[in-house]
Amino acid sequence: MTMPQVNIVESHQHETANEAVILDKVSKTYQMGEVKVNALENVSLELPKGEFIVILGPSGSGKTTLLNLLGGMDSPSQGEIYINGSSVGHLNTTALTRHRREHIGFIFQFFNLIPSLTAEENIAFAADLVKNPRDTQDVLRRVGLEDRADHFPSQLSGGEQQRVAIARALVTDPPLILADEPTGSLDYETGKLILKVLRKIVSGEGKTVVLVTHNAAIAQMADRVVRLRSGKVQEIKQNPVPLPPDELEW
């Protein structure tokens, strides 16, 4: 019989007083038929808490793969990922589900609202999963949609649908919000409105937001910008004076 490994807990913890996210030599390889595709190659990153972080890169650079790994929607082929100090890279399905439920809020490019539920019910759909969710009306108010609570997604505009998606991400009160091209399917003005809401989440609520985009203009509002190209980190740049979303131009 083998002895229990006493260092298991230690090996899954990381001294991360200030880091929301740490990636340690993370690689992700997909098998596409007979071809191996390296979506991420040996990526190491440390992203501090309470910042608005933009991951920038062209199509196929590995941004969405990185976001999926952070969100526990996918597992790395190699390397380790720590979210708020806990290793999540190699958790089993149940632990990953709990991790997403308690620590992550997702915002998608295509909103992914459930068409059969109203705006408020879409938010409640996530709130039902945690013990002490935030008030659904309150989060709706924060995204400016309190008067749209009873509308179904098909009765909302694209910007409104995305704000419902943001409210859904906030209702479980996760420390980390992951946004995948949240303005990708919105017009310029609506896009800026969404970015303002996201910025407010960081400044007003102290959350960490990781936003993935190919739109370089958005990088100007970030506290930190990570540039990806062909699955590798090209550059990590801190932005001492982020621009307010209103002043962004694209």
Next chain:
Amino acid sequence: MATIQRKLWRDLRRQLWQFAAVGLIVLLGVALFGASYMAYQNLNSSYQYSYEQLKFMDFLVTQRQLPGEAVQTLETLPGVAATQGRLQRELRVEMPEMDAKRAEGRVISLPLETRANVNDVKIERGDYFRADSTPQVLVLKNFAEYHGLEPGDILALTIGEETVNFRVQGIATSPEYLWVAKSALEFFPSARNFGVFFMPEGQMAELFDTRGSYDQVAIRIAANADRSEVIERVTEVLSPYGLPEITVREKWPSTRMLDMDLKAFSQVAVAFPLLFLAVAAFVIYSLLTRLIMAQRPQIGLMKAVGYSQQQIRNHYLGFALVVGLSASLLGSALGYILSISATRLYVKLLGLPYLNTDPRWETIFFGLLAGLVVALLAGYFPARAALRLPPAEAMREAAPVSSGRPWLERVFPALAGRSFTWRLPFRSLFRSRWRSLTTILGTAAGIALILVGVSFFDAFDYAIEQQFERIQNYDLRLSFNSPRPESILEQIQTIDGINRAEGMLDLPVRLEFGQNSTTTLVSGLAANNELHGLYQGNKRVAISEEGILLTSNLRQVLGVKVGDEVSVQAPSNSASYRVVGFVDQPLGTQGFLPLDEVRRLSALPKALSALLGRRTAQDSISSIMINSNPEASAAVLDRLYQLDGVAAIQVMDRFRSEIDDLMALFNGFIGVMVIFGVALALAIVFNIVTTNILERRREIATMRTIGTPRSKVALMLTLENIITGLLGGLLGFGLGYLGAGFFIGIYNSDLLTMSTIIYPRTFVLTGLGLVLILLISELPGILSVNRMNLAEVTKEQFI
């Protein structure tokens, strides 16, 4: 209510018609199972209940001139619960004013003042015997109904040379004659020619001058007694009076016939609904797979926001549970109601004395469980498959299985040059192979179900046609009380309106081959016989001096092949014959030998023949087949009835219609199956076609947005449906034919042998029906996509 449950109800409501159609399939499967199996159980218990109520015998002892004291002794034997000594004689019924004129009768005695201890009767109309001196009879219901006899009518029965008028005291049913079979060899006696009557014992003893003796004793054994031991004791007690003939309950012609019928019924009652449920399971599986796969992005989202595998699986199982449970409940209720109607119909047609339709809780429970399990299993696998996808992948729409130009366009370059209206439907077939496959298989299953049901009608119709048009080339069959000389044929030939007459000698025999044996009839036919056609497929076979011809169903019963020697045991002689061939004959089992050979087999030893005064001459015949001129039939019948020794004349046309009446129940049962089959086929095709269209709302909306006219969209969808429908139809024809062979095989018995026949018109009508169903099925889908708000649909991410 948790939001995820709300989502479940909303989704169910949103796709109400699709889920309802899935539910309908489960409902039909469960209802059919419940209806047919409970009808079988009701029928069985109605028989048992009738046997119980009317104290049906466990066995019958037949022995002439049995003293009354011997019967009393039997009652005291251990294991004997009750005995009933009785007389049973054959006589002639004279009905000069009626169409049939004359019939063969069997009269059985019953106690006058008390009811019988064994084999009692139930009085359906009128009364039991009255204690007066007027000659009185009870008439068995089927004979009374055929001839329109009512209590109070007068009936003339000829006993020996004397004709006596009897008052019809009542119309009765008897446990011995639930199925009125004259003997183990005459399963289909016509009520026109054969009737059963009951007389008070004293009156009968006087008429037949029996002087206190009995012909038979019907015996019921005690609850825990061993029947064979009781039979041994009875045989021992009766041995001083000769060797008794024992007939046990299950060998009694009526019981044997009903058991055979019930067995075939039970097999079809289980196998057909199982086929239904299997088809339903497959269709529900494919539909739920598609409904769940359409929710792939939602599954991805649920995973992303932190719903556990179990929560998501339960959510999707919830659809199957709601659909399965509600459909199974409704199906069970419908099945129960239908089973009562089916049993009532059966009981009415057979004229059973009692009806038992208690709810069969175990069957209802099994039906419910089967429906639920089928739905849950059908929902479980797609839910599990969806859960295997990583959330990020689940949120992306599933890519088409194949891309690029399909092989069809490479093989048929002409198609590649056609407009997209023609090319897209073909491409769609290959683009979503699962969708195409389920459409083809689902349609095939629907078609097969219809064909299996309808094939029974065709096969039965074909069998009856063969029997009455090809094999029996005669329209009258005259039978004598006892064999007559062949010379009577010359007399008959002189009657105006008779085209041809041929004699026949029937002999009940036991056929043996190795360990197998069966009781059947051997008919002796003249070498130049024309009126009884013997066929192997389309080839006419002649009666052979070289050996015996057997009906093809005896091949399995005896396990014989051409060239084998079978032993033929007649009451007075036995011989071995080589099997020279098999002939097709739908009704009954039979052997055929040259007429002279049967005469040899039937010959009694000379001394005995002289003693009994029975004819065993070398030229005797027992019946005559007559081909007459239809216009002269009434006059011909009159003349024939005037001949000496005529027991009955069977008019084949009427006999055929009686068989048709008898089969009305079978037709009703199969008719219900066909209705269910059509409903199921409709539900399957409707489901699949609607899902095919609704699954592509966004794609169709996009086509419409870029300016494709509605008519073109409808044409493309119709083309695709017709292509898959036709492929499914072809496969369904093949499967239906195989299925028909299987089901007809399990329905065949000694009584009725049907071949797998599906008429071309059935294929054509089914094919046309399929096209019609396809066109009707696509209407709601097309109307729905035509009405949709393009802006809204193209904006929806989850459909």
